[in-house]
Amino acid sequence: MTRERLALPLAALAAVVALAVTSCSSSGSTGSSGASGSPTAPKAASAAVDYNPQPYDxxxxxxxxxxxxTFDDQGNPFDADATLTAARIWFWYNADAITYSPTGDVQYNPDYYSHVDVKVSGGNQVVTLTINPKAVFNDGTPIDWTAIEATWKANNGSDPKFNVSSTDGYDQITSVRPGxxxxxxxxxxxxxDASWPALFSTFLHPKAATVANFNGAYLKKANPQWGAGPYTxxxxxxHSGNVTFVRNPKWWGKPGKLDKRVFVKLDSTAAVNAFRNxxxxxxxxxxxxxxxQISGINGTQIRRGGSPFEYSLYLNAKSPVLSELPVRKAVLEAIDRNQVARIEFQGLDYSEPLPGSGLLFSFQKGYQDNVSKVLSYSPADARKELDAAGWTAGSDGIRAKNGRKLEIGYTLIGSDPLDKALAQAFAAMLKQVGVKVDIRTVDESDFSKVLSTRDFDLFLxxxxxxxxxxxxxxxQEYCSTSASNLTGTGTAELDQQIKAVSQIADLDQQIAAANKVEQQELQQYAFLPLFSGPSIYAVKDGLANVGATIFGTPLPETIGWQS
Structure with a gap:
């Protein structure tokens, strides 16, 4: 799938199911801004799984x-405006050709790719995908090399009219041809490209890969005729926002176990009540x-494990009040991530080290704490930064410059009490260094719009x-030209360094180089990883292949009720 790192609001965790499952927000540790300050703090985020894995039979x-x-405003997960919601819905009626084990091992789905061959010739990688002869889109179009070609052409950046999430990897492909x-x-x-499977874990119908259809055909709309899979x-x-999937009579593989897969539009609070009932x-x-609220209900159980989520604070550098780098740096220096973690994980019996990267999780090989190399929690330093930048405190403690007060907006999605508590904590932290935070609440349904229009100063x-x-x-995260770069920061020089990283063939060396570039990007002071956390789910007894899977993606036809 093109956009393998998909955004979502904090409150939405209780209401979404990404691929087979949803993961939950959480966590921080108890140390200073760069490292854990408690001898009992874990050295890595949890990699535990708990999802009642069961074979098909x-x-x-x-x-x-x-x-x-529910469905998203933009249902095409390759589009820059798509969120996790788009991937969740897409999963149930489109191809899941490449999936992963919980630890990240690549798994090829023979219902789509009956054979995969990877070779390197003359320094260039050649991947040959042999497509299942039975594979066909719902409209009768054979799934063949043209679907792979169409997906590549739509996402490789050669036509800027495609609103793509990321060109990474696709822009390294020189050709796609029949074998x-x-x-x-x-x-x-x-x-x-050592991580090429991320490019073609799913694919587009050639008719969906025109500019008009790529950008507009999936706006609050499904296109089941262009789908393929065990469900449709x-x-x-x-009107209601509800979606139902049923078995696909045109599916050539093992039938889906469920009669129906139903999504009911509910906010996070209503979802808890609906589960209890x-x-x-x-x-x-x-x-x-x-x-x-979800514990101790007859006929249910709690499943919990690690999480492939990371929550971060984003600063909009295009906003006039945050256009000055010293102001952004001061804002981040004033954020006590340990306090954020204590609020987020109170009562969950969970801790983890503060995340140090927006790229890898601490349980992954090659992870490095890049944040601690460029930033420390220090309100005193924040005050010095603001003093030096000419922002002076007034009688009310709020700083001003050239007659303008230092007031920053915080966009809060939804009405979840924990989210409100975090927003208020950020406001209190920044008030101590002379920054006033105005909290603006918008509906959960406006999340995608907030991202696409960058309608925020501070955003979690x-x-x-x-x-x-x-x-x-x-x-995707840091290029100045990326539509998914929420902060609006970056430089042409750093873009070139990022491009050079993508050309490194050895995966370990590529990760090491990416860490070095991320340290430079973090010095734009517009992005602060906050927590990753556990996945916590309440499920009815007997539900199979659903829960905390980390990177695991059980196929939709295997999801159902244990026999």
Whole structure:
């Protein structure tokens, strides 16, 4: 999938199901801004899984699986405006050709790719995908090399009219052509791309890969005729926001176990109540109060494990009040991430080290704490930064410059009490250094709009990593030209360094180089990783292949009720 790192609001965690599952927000540690300050703090975020894994033949045929959820404004997950919601819905009626184990091992789905061959010739990588001869889109179009070609052309950046999430990797491909026949796609790279599976874990119908359809055909709309998989759209209610998937009669593989997969549009609070009342089969939480509400219900169980999420504070450098680098640096120096962690994880019996990167998780090979190398929590230093930049405190303690007060907006998504507590904590921290924070609350449904229009000064948002190759999204996160760079920072020089990283063939060396570039990007002082945390779910007894899977992606036909 093009955008393997998808954004979502904090409150949305209790209402979304990414791929087979949803993960929950959480965590921090108890140390200073760069490292854990407690001898008992863990050295890495949790990599535990808990999802009742069951083989296909141990899942009974029949039944309905219902959760909170709805479709997104932009339903094409390759689009820059898509969020995790788009990936969640896409998963249920489009190709899941490459998935991952919980630890990140690549798994090829033979229903789509019956054989995969990777070779390097003359320093250039050639990937040959042999496509299952039975594979066909729902409209009858064969799934062949043209789907791979169309996906590449839409995402490689050669046509700027495509609103792509990221060109990373696609722009290293020099050609996609047929092999022995139309059912074989031969992909040739310039150099070597060790994490290429992230590019073609799913693909577009060639008709969906025109500019008009790529950007507009999935706006609050499904296109089941262009889909392919064990399920297809049953109902898509634009009035209620509810979505139902049913078995796809045109599917050539093992049939889906469920009769229906239902998403009901509910906010996070309503989802908890619906679970307690038995109306939905699964819900998630990231708070102690939420955990209390979903625990101890007859016929249910709590599943918890690690998380492929990372939540960060974003500063909009395009906002006039945050256009000055010293102001942005002072804001970040004033943020006590340990306090944020204490608020976020109170009552959850969980701790983790403060995240030091926006690319990899601390349990992954090659992870490095880059934040601590460029930033420390220090209100005293924040005050000095603001003094030197000419912002002086008034009688009310709020700083001003040239007759303008230092007031910053914080955009809060939804009405979740924990989210409100975090917003108020940020306001209190910044008030201590003379910065006034105005909290503006918008509806959860406006999340995508806030991102696409960059309608914020300060914003807390998360990424769900759908694959283990975090370093490949260096440009998506930080390039000055990237539509997914929420901060609006970056320079042409750093863009070139990022591009050079993408050309490194050895995966370990690529990660090491990405860490060095990220340290420079972090010195733009517009992005601060805050926490990753546990995944905590309440599920009805017997629900199989759903829960905390980290990078794991159980196929949709295996999800259901244990026999």
């Amino acid at each position: 141990r899942v009974r045929t029949g039944g309905t699986y219902t959760t909170a959820g 022995a026949d139309a059912k074989q796609a031969v992909i040739t790279f310039k150099g070597v 759209v049953g109902t898509w209610d634009t 038995g109306q939905i089969d699964y819900t998630a939480t990231g708070s102690a109060e939420g955990l209390k 948002s998360g990424n769900r990593s759908l694959d283990p190759f975090g370093q490949r999204y260096l440009c």
